[in-house]
Amino acid sequence: MTAPALRLTGTARVGGRVLFGPLDLAVPGGEWCCLLGPSGAGKSSLLHLLAGTSGAVTLDGSARAGDGAPLAGRVALMAQTDLLLPWLDLCDNIRIGARLRGTRPSRAQAEALLDRLGLAGMGARKPGALSGGQRQRVALARTLLEDRPVVLLDEPFSALDVATRLAVQDMAAHALRGRTVLHVTHDPAEAARLGDSILLLAGGQIRAVAPPPDAPPRAPDATATLSATGHLTRLLLEAA
Ligand SMILES: Nc1ncnc2c1ncn2[C@@H]1O[C@H](COP(=O)(O)OP(=O)(O)OP(=O)(O)O)[C@@H](O)[C@H]1O
Ligand SMILES: [Mg+2]
Numbered sequence: 001m002t003a004p005a006l007r008l009t010g011t012a013r014v015g016g017r018v019l020f021g022p023l024d025l026a027v028p029g030g031e032w033c034c035l036l037g038p039s040g041a042g043k044s045s046l047l048h049l050l051a052g053t054s055g056a057v058t059l060d061g062s063a064r065a066g067d068g069a070p071l072a073g074r075v076a077l078m079a080q081t082d083l084l085l086p087w088l089d090l091c092d093n094i095r096i097g098a099r100l101r102g103t104r105p106s107r108a109q110a111e112a113l114l115d116r117l118g119l120a121g122m123g124a125r126k127p128g129a130l131s132g133g134q135r136q137r138v139a140l141a142r143t144l145l146e147d148r149p150v151v152l153l154d155e156p157f158s159a160l161d162v163a164t165r166l167a168v169q170d171m172a173a174h175a176l177r178g179r180t181v182l183h184v185t186h187d188p189a190e191a192a193r194l195g196d197s198i199l200l201l202a203g204g205q206i207r208a209v210a211p212p213p214d215a216p217p218r219a220p221d222a223t224a225t226l227s228a229t230g231h232l233t234r235l236l237l238e239a240a
Helices: 043-051 090-100 107-116 132-146 162-175 188-194 223-239
Strands: 006-014 017-027 032-036 057-065 075-078 150-154 180-184 197-202 205-209
Touching: 006 043, 017 043, 017 057, 017 180, 017 197, 017 205, 032 188, 043 057, 043 075, 043 150, 043 180, 075 132, 090 107, 090 132, 107 132, 132 150, 132 162, 162 188, 188 223, 197 223, 205 223
Parallel strands: 032 180, 032 197, 075 150, 150 180
Antiparallel strands: 006 017, 006 057, 197 205
């Protein structure tokens, strides 16, 4: 699977006011890019503009793939809210995107993903019987099963305890290797651990922040990871 680069240029508006821009955001094909920024900066809106689900937020510019082909049909978005359907069990929730497109992944595939995410044997449960962190992992499983070259993740690990978060980050990094990933997070340590590149959206503008030199996923307690975490924390405090 060849994963295209992502490019979003222009000015986003909502309700007649400028949300961000003019800016130029680029994610190289096959790389994992982390996007940080204060609450309300427009990070989720930016993902929705790329996914084509932006609703009230409009873009005077373009959101496109670097290869010139349409992005539609090549993007999976894990939204900030999990959107699990309460009347479907977990396996059917995970498979719903694929089924709507006419492919039929088996329950066994869904169960195997749940197993890898620490939710073994839970496929027949309903979302209402889960904790917040469990629901978040089901939403991630659904996104992974979409099997798209471009993956947009909106705070995908925010509800997980530290040990589960590190394990699920590793799993996702492995599962999505070679895809183009744009990952919104509030956690500087997560960006320092996972990003091939790191962007900060603040004051309507994008700036790039150098990631640690080694390949992700990085050890959370490595000196370079901790140093990048500290640097990003400082930048976020300045942007607040
Ligand atoms: N459909 C909408 N209608 C009106 N305003 C909207 C809509 N969607 C987003 N906004 C506004 O756009 C701004 C940016 O919202 P967005 O959800 O993109 O921020 P965010 O950076 O993802 O924040 P957070 O970190 O809290 O998730 C907010 O002020 C929000 O109220
Ligand atoms: Mg958001």
